[in-house]
Amino acid sequence: MSGLVIEHMTVQLGGRSILHEVNMQAPRGQVTAIIGPNGAGKSTLMRAVLGLVPARGTVLLDGMPLPDRAEARAQVIAWVPQRSRLDADLSVDEVVAVGCYSCQEPRAPRIAAALTQVAAGSLAQRRFPSLSGGEQARVLLARALAGGARCLLVDEPGAHLDLAHRLALYSLLRSLAGNGASVVCILHELNDVNRLADHCVLMHAGRVVTAGPPAAVISDHELRPVFGIGMRTGMAPLFDLVETST
């Protein structure tokens, strides 16, 4: 299958089992949402795929195992953290240039293309710490895109963003998937799953409970035992992005 395939992923940290035999797929050309309550293992799963925590199991991208070397791995899979620890006085194009660490020269066209892709070309000379949360989120996405990876792991793309910025970012992620990338997002806001994702994976206590189309996963039947809350559908107001003033 093309896209990201995770098989038998198991993670133990400090003698505690965090992930147990996780199997999931994130098809190419689609946005996959990973949902679940706090402590379900969503972030650990993402970190395990990225090689940031020791893990057992197999990760395949388009049928090929992910490379072990950081440089080669960065060329195929990229991470957009929920909040970067970056607070140094770098310009936006310098931040995006870091995303090209493992790319061949010339880097400048890649940087310009990535910034254009996230509609942040006008920010190129601004200082990164002076940007708003929404602008920083777009620049971090551009940094991930600049490396040319075909699989994007995005941790809480809507966190800390107002509704307009969140919708703009979701639209961008959907267009990236439309262009053939595998986009995997951790989402806490269940109302956003239908809007963003084509495929949804529900996790609980380090295991995958169910996976499938959002309409099938986001249901009272599936969510009640995991979150311990009841659910009524069709109550949340729907918003659409009419213009992106960002």
Added chain:
Amino acid sequence: MSPGQTGAAAVGALTVACAASLFVGQGSLFDPDLRPILLDLRGSRTTCAALAGAALAAGGVVAQGLFRNPLADPGVIGTTAGAVFGGQTLLIALAAGGSLLPPWLAPELVLPLGCVAGALLALAAVLTVASRLSDGTAVLLAGVLIGSLFIAMGSFLTSIAQNSFELGRALLSFTLGGVEGAGWRQATLAAPLVAAGLWGAWRWSRALDALLAGEDEARTLGVPVSQARAGCVLWTAWLTAAATAIAGAIGFVGLVAPHVIRRLIGASHRTLLPVSAIAGAAMTVSCDVIARVIPAQGVIPLGVITGLVGAPLFIWLLLAQQRKAQQ
């Protein structure tokens, strides 16, 4: 200011400082009898001061990137003290078994090796402690304490070496530092060491930019983090050792020069490192000129002047960082 403008200003400052260094001091350069001697003495002294300053500033930039802390000067984190201790140990070893060296190998040619080993030892100790501490100020404090330990060990070596007048004098002179006695031989030896250090450190500048976001993000961006850390440790030790071998313990250049340049051009290491090296050279040459113009009975060590400039700035920076952390 753009990096190009700042670099040009730093080159201008270095040119002015070098010119002042050639002209300032006892004896006039306009005296045709004295001119060749003064040019020789002051030229080599200026070159050594510039090389030491460039190495210390570049070492400061790399150490600050490595620790993600703008206060991580090689002097503050104990690297300079380690390099001095390594140099002292080697001097004692040479005194004990110097005749084992081949005749073509002058002692000052192997001195940097001792300095590199000492600096590496000190950096390894600080990094080991730093890996168990999350607070940046605590890491700096650990560096200061490890530096104190190396200073104490160096003082112990100096005191037991006083039995031999020659060795005791050599150790004391090396510990106090300064470029007043530096000749072209030291400059010729130091130039390739510093050039190699600057080139080696600059090659990690992209990795250092990525490490500004932390090790996890850097790793996902393709940085081989362990290799990058090892490379940065090696080149920090190398640059500090090169500066120490030329001029002894000179503090705060690695703190002041990068700090000023970072404020002007930002934190990207590809430009910060070379421009800071030029600024560090300008600062050290200027401090050496100041040391010469202050009326005193003897020679004022260069490290005293850099300390008088650097220590107040360090305290101000520490307070500013504390204020930022509390916001």
